[in-house]
Amino acid sequence: METVVLTASIEEVEDRYVARINDLDLEGSGESLEVAQDELIQVVRAWIESHDGTDTLSDVLADAGYPGVDEETELQLEFSEATLSADGE
Numbered sequence: 001m002e003t004v005v006l007t008a009s010i011e012e013v014e015d016r017y018v019a020r021i022n023d024l025d026l027e028g029s030g031e032s033l034e035v036a037q038d039e040l041i042q043v044v045r046a047w048i049e050s051h052d053g054t055d056t057l058s059d060v061l062a063d064a065g066y067p068g069v070d071e072e073t074e075l076q077l078e079f080s081e082a083t084l085s086a087d088g089e
Contacts, residue, residue, distance in 0.1 A: 001072055001073070001074055002068070002072070002073050002074070003073070003074045003075075003076050004061070004066050004069055004073055004074070004075055004076070005076045005077075005078055006021050006023075006024070006044070006066075006075060006076065006077050006078070007021070007078050007079075007080055008020060008021045008037075008040055008077060008078070008079050008080065009022065009079075009080050010033060010036060010037070010079060010080070013029075015031070016029050016030065016031060016036070017029060017030055017031070017032060017033050017035070017036035018036060019036040019037050019039070019040040019079065020040070021040070021044070021077075023064040023065055023066070024047070024060075024061075024064050026040065026043050026044055026047055027040060027043065028040030028041070028042065028043050037079055040077075041077065044075075044077055048075065057069065058070055
């Protein structure tokens with residue numbers, strides 16, 4: 001089984017954390033790093049389910065730079081190191 005890794009970045013924006021997969025324009029946010037990650041996981045699950053049974057998931061992923069995805073492909077979500085900065089830096 002082939003695996004495609006979707007990488008999410010995390011940033012602190014004002015007083016919130018934002019986790020996003022830029023290639024797919026999916027994001028989650030929260031008051032903590034963990035909440036932002038958990039929200040993005042739920043967003044990704046809902047997004048995948050919205051394409052389930054419509055045969056559009058492989059097309060959308062191919063357009064985002066992930067070609068060759070089919071119903072046998074495992075999607076894996078990974079979070080990159082947090083890109084956090086203090087105010088003014």
